[in-house]
Amino acid sequence: MVRAGFYLLAIMGFSVSGALGADAVERAVASCWACHGAGAAPKDPTMPIIQGQQAAYLEKQLDAFRSGKREDQIMSSMAESIPARENARAAAMIAALAWPKVAGAATAPAPDSAIACQSCHGADFTGGPGPEGVAPRLAGQFAQYLEARMGAFSRGEIASAATMTAMMKALDADERAKLAKYLSGL
Amino acid sequence: MNLRKRLASVSVVALFASVSAASAIDYRGGPSAFGDWRTDSPGLTRKIGPEDVAAPLASPSAANRSKVVPKPADAKLQTMPGFKVEPFATGLQGARVMRFAPNGDIFLSQSRPDGKIAVIRPAKSGDKPEAVETFAQGLKDAYGIAFYPPGPNPKWVYVGMEGKVIRFPYKAGDMKASGAPETVISDLATGGSHWTRDISFSPDGKTLYVAVGSSGNVAADMGPKPDIAKWEKSHAFGAAWDKEEWRAAVLTYTPDGKDKKIYATGVRNCSGLTVQPGTGTVFCATNERDLLGDNTPPDYITSVKKGGFYGWPWYYIGSNEDDRPGGGPRPDLKGKVIVPDVLVQPHSAPLGLAFNPGGMFPAEWKGDGFAALHGSWNRSLHTGYKIVRLPAKNGKFTGEYQDFVMGFTAGDENVWGRPVGVTFAPDGSLLFTDDGNGTIYRVTYAKPQTAANAKAK
Missing domain, CATH: 1.10.760.10 (Cytochrome c-like domain)
Known part of the structure; x- marks a missing residue:
């Protein structure tokens, strides 16, 4: 379709x-x-x-x-x-288009690490200007995509935002998965 | 039997012959040669001519990225009668190009994610590895592999990477590099979307061929035209500029990386650079441009002439003009584009190419080409994801290609294998890599038992 x-x-x-x-x-x-x-x-x-x-x-x-x-x-x-x-x-x-809702995305508890995201990605995680250029919206994004990108940052594969590399290195894969799940359910 | 009766019986035989040929479709020529995975069939031969190329956007440009899944339980590769295809080695993530060392070891590039060269020593039976070692690692985008000097005792293994060509010291039997690599060529273009750098030596060892794909799809943001006469003098006929300088081309160097020259231009992305044994002719398996619809333009596999121009970005498959390149049109190049030897279903993505040295496959297939089609994304229904045979006569491709190993597609969205590299083992069996699930497959042949020769036994 x-x-x-x-x-x-x-x-x-x-x-x-x-x-x-x-x-x-x-x-x-x-x-x-x-x-x-x-x-x-x-x-x-x-x-x-x-x-x-x-x-x-x-x-x-x-x-x-x-x-x-x-x-x-x-x-x-x-x-x-x-x-x-x-x-x-x-x-x-x-x-300018409306952000589509992911069908069936479940709300998940906020891990402690989520607070650290808010200084750049906004209190409601919808993104906005940050110290390293504009930060993307995370709220309601696919967990699988977020997890893949967070993994790529942690391995130093994305050179554009040094802060992200450092922050994602500080989390292990399990913590990143929890964070992705939470953001996706917002 | 009187003449009329005899004629009648002949025509009945002829009618039967034509009916049986039509019921088992084994040849598709012209527009009927185009198609997706659902029309694939082992042994089916296709021939696409330059006159068959569909107009741009005769169908809309689709995006249908394949999803690689593990092998479904009921999936089975299919090949032609008498042939058998079986996994040779598994667990080889990112497996791409294979080259046999003279001692029978297989050198394999695993380009991504980490980038390494593995050495696989086949067991005596030939159907599985006896040992697998990492020859060298930390080589992101390692792709082409070549041994130098040509012959039984190479002293170096050359590896093509995105921006450079390096070489490791080598002696027969080495499964781990005995020393650090030396950078032979350091000025290959980087960036953009085509990172594979296939390499090969001329049979006399004097020339190192290096294939460098274009940066963009069709150089849409290439800058204003330089003084063309001057540009072609310092580069080559048909050479692109700006981010595309020294790209979409086959380059030549000396074995120590000097004397850079452009051998051929307008080859969008020669991912499979192969020197034909015996003749020394350079061949390219090439991925043509995107976003022009399901059946435009064909990818191709061709012999490459020195100084030849193959069209990209301004033309494709002869004088079909593309109005998208930056810098404006090039009417001066019209009519000067070489039409490639074998046109392949658009978006099939041919990557590896190897010539059959003989020894196992049917005798009449000696010298034929075999190519790996990595498979499409820019087509409404998937195409490619198979190994095809390219019949040759006296060392020249006939323009036809035949479905040889197929069956990696699982429905309209999923695939469980993406063929990349093709090579022949010393025993004449064919090996090919799959970078979707990290497997090397081996294809063997035993003459099928016919009723006649079974009786003779």
Whole structure:
């Protein structure tokens, strides 16, 4: 169903492009939903929710995928299809959408470590400006995705935020899993 | 029998022949050659011609990332009659490229997550390892492997990594590196989405070929055009610039890393660089560009001509123009794009390529190519995830390819294997890697028992 919806979007986007001038950015953004879920959370919990994410964070990720700093062959092709000067507009279009609720995400008790996140990610974990650039929203994100990213930080694989590397190294895998579960249930 | 009766019986035979050929589909040519995993079948031959290439976005660009799952209980690999495919070694996370050392040891790159080179010594039976050792570790993105000098007594093992080529001292039988690596080439491009660096030596050992894939999908953000005449003089005909400088190309160096030159351009991502035994011809298995729809453009496997231009980013499969590259169009290159030898179903992602040296497979298959198709993401239904045979005549591919080992797809979303590297063992059996579940498989052949030769025994 998600896939069929995407086709419709894609077909509309492409056929409209000639006549009414739906531009490259709109077409590129329409192509996100095949994986990231159209009007709903993605089917695949390893795929992050991006609708309603912090715009500046999305912009930074698009740049990182484009340059290869954040590695993913698919995202690299996708990011490249957005003209560099239009990154901010694409990010704003995605950020303006409503954050979808993950069906069946259970609330979990807050581990002690959660307090440390709030200074950058906000009291309600919805993200915002922080000392190392904008911090992404964590509340309601897939636990599996959060856990994978926290693991990557702990192994020093993400060079962009030194604070995150240090904080995630300080937690063991079990503590990271608990934290991910809590954030996901918010 | 009078003439009319004889003619009638001939036509009935002919009718039967055509009916039986049509009922068991074993050949798909032209537009019918395109398809997804559901039309795969061991022995099925496909041929896609440049005239069959679908228009851009004839179907929408899909995103359908495969999910690698453990082998389902009822899953079974399929191959052609007389062949058997079985796991040779398991637990080899990130298994990518394999190369046989002259003494029969297998050198294997496990590119990710940590990056290492393993050495596997096959048991005498050939069907399982006798020993597995880590030759060297801490080599993130280690990919291509080559022994130097060519011949029975190499002194070095070269390893291609994203930004460099290194070499370890080697003598026959070493299963652990006896010394620290030396950096031979340090100026390979880094960043972007294509990190594999396959390497190979010319048979005379004088030339080291290094394949470097493009940074981006189609160089959409490449900067303004340089003075083309000057650029081509200092680089090569058809060379891209900016972040794509020295990329989407096959490069050559001397074995000590000097005298960098571009051998061929416009090859988007030659992940399988192979020098054909006997002829010394360079071959590339190449992944073409994304986001143009299910059946555009074909990936390809081809011999690569010195000084040849294969199209990327401005053209594909001949003079099909792409309007997405930054820096504007290149009408000067139109009509100068070499059409590759074998066009493969778009988005199949061919990676490894090896030539059959003979010794086990059917005699008429000697010299044929075998390629690993890693499998698609940019297609509505998955394609690839199999090993194909590329028939050759007098050392040249016919343009056809045949489904040889398949069955890694489990429904429309899951797969339980992603083939990468292909090589032939000294006994003539074929080995291939799967980086999805970290396995090496071995394919063997025994002539099938027909009713006739069973009776003769």
